[in-house]
Amino acid sequence: MKVTDILSNNKYTLSFEVFPPKTDSGIDTVLPAIDEIASLKPAFMSVTYGAGGGTGKYTMQVAEQTQKRTGVPFVAHLTCVSSTRKMIDSAIDEMKTRGIENVMALRGDLTPELLGADRSKLDFRYASQLVYELREKYKELCIGGACYPEVHPESTDQKEDIKHLKEKVDAGCDFLTTQMFFDNNLLFNFLYKIREAGITAPVIPGIMPITNGKQVQRAIKLSGSFMPERFIRLVDRFGTDPDAMMHAGVIYAADQIIDLYANGIKHVHVYSMNKPKTARMIMDALSDILGKPV
Ligand SMILES: Cc1cc2nc3c(=O)[nH]c(=O)nc-3n(C[C@H](O)[C@H](O)[C@H](O)COP(=O)(O)OP(=O)(O)OC[C@H]3O[C@@H](n4cnc5c(N)ncnc54)[C@H](O)[C@@H]3O)c2cc1C
Numbered sequence: 001m002k003v004t005d006i007l008s009n010n011k012y013t014l015s016f017e018v019f020p021p022k023t024d025s026g027i028d029t030v031l032p033a034i035d036e037i038a039s040l041k042p043a044f045m046s047v048t049y050g051a052g053g054g055t056g057k058y059t060m061q062v063a064e065q066t067q068k069r070t071g072v073p074f075v076a077h078l079t080c081v082s083s084t085r086k087m088i089d090s091a092i093d094e095m096k097t098r099g100i101e102n103v104m105a106l107r108g109d110l111t112p113e114l115l116g117a118d119r120s121k122l123d124f125r126y127a128s129q130l131v132y133e134l135r136e137k138y139k140e141l142c143i144g145g146a147c148y149p150e151v152h153p154e155s156t157d158q159k160e161d162i163k164h165l166k167e168k169v170d171a172g173c174d175f176l177t178t179q180m181f182f183d184n185n186l187l188f189n190f191l192y193k194i195r196e197a198g199i200t201a202p203v204i205p206g207i208m209p210i211t212n213g214k215q216v217q218r219a220i221k222l223s224g225s226f227m228p229e230r231f232i233r234l235v236d237r238f239g240t241d242p243d244a245m246m247h248a249g250v251i252y253a254a255d256q257i258i259d260l261y262a263n264g265i266k267h268v269h270v271y272s273m274n275k276p277k278t279a280r281m282i283m284d285a286l287s288d289i290l291g292k293p294v
Pocket residue numbers: 047048049050051052077078079104105106107108109110125126127128145146147152153154155160161162164165168177178179180206
């Protein structure tokens with residue numbers, strides 16, 4: 001089932017993001033966690049693609065096989081900046097063979113080698129080029145793209161970032177998923193600005209439940225996200241107590257999701273990171289809302 005069909009249902013829904021194993025031996029530990037999250041029956045799940053192609057080997061395998069095993073629709077992520085056109089062509093062939101219907105088309109983070117290199121000669125310098133290629137070579141594919149309510153760290157300003165986002169959507173994105181954010185006003189402002197810029201694609205807000213104190217520093221480093229005072233106080237108070245932080249982090253995320261639903265958003269994507277307990281607690285907190293008509 002395509003993500004666009006799921007989004008067209010007028011119901012409050014949730015999806016979860018997981019990551020694939022890094023090695024063959026990792027499959028035994030990762031798959032049970034992914035299956036447990038799938039057993040919660042989210043509207044769909046997505047499986048990431050490692051930076052620089054590191055864990056890309058398993059992404060489509062996990063997406064195809066877990067979808068078949070559990071019946072939960074899957075999105076396979078695909079990055080392009082470290083790939084040649086030939087590699088992307090074979091990824092497209094693999095998607096067709098495996099019957100992958102949904103893809104998240106990404107540039108990927110720049111590896112240290114790429115940071116210092118002349119990137120003008122790369123086959124894929126920006127995600128929009130991947131979106132274009134996918135649209136050309138696999139017409140029926142449902143294509144998602146990433147977007148940044150707090151501006152992508154490499155952009156000089158939001159206007160420039162939104163201009164390039166529009167190019168990416170025009171290249172063939174069917175939906176967008178946001179980077180994590182901890183203050184919903186950032187999302188509402190972003191939505192206003194992109195709609196004003198003529199971007200009409202559905203936007204799925206991405207919410208990351210922070211369930212341990214150390215994760216906070218990592219999340220800020222990765223995403224550059226603004227941490228509201230209320231959230232900082234919560235981490236200061238509970239960050240060193242794993243159980244308390246877990247509950248506080250889940251409740252903060254659930255509160256963000258309820259506020260999004262209350263403000264007209266139908267679908268939210270949760271960065272559940274192979275943590276079935278977190279996914280289950282989020283589902284439980286929203287159980288009386290999920291599946292209800294909008
Ligand atoms: C929902 C989501 C899922 C993700 N999943 C993964 C994953 O599975 N694996 C992974 O490795 N990473 C993942 N990432 C991280 C992502 O790869 C990085 O954020 C990366 O730095 C940018 O990827 P992008 O697809 O947004 O790139 P792009 O859309 O190409 O944007 C990157 C930067 O280039 C700028 N830009 C775009 N076009 C042009 C142009 N023509 N001229 C000048 N500047 C331009 C943009 O404004 C932006 O600053 C994910 C991010 C999000 C938000």
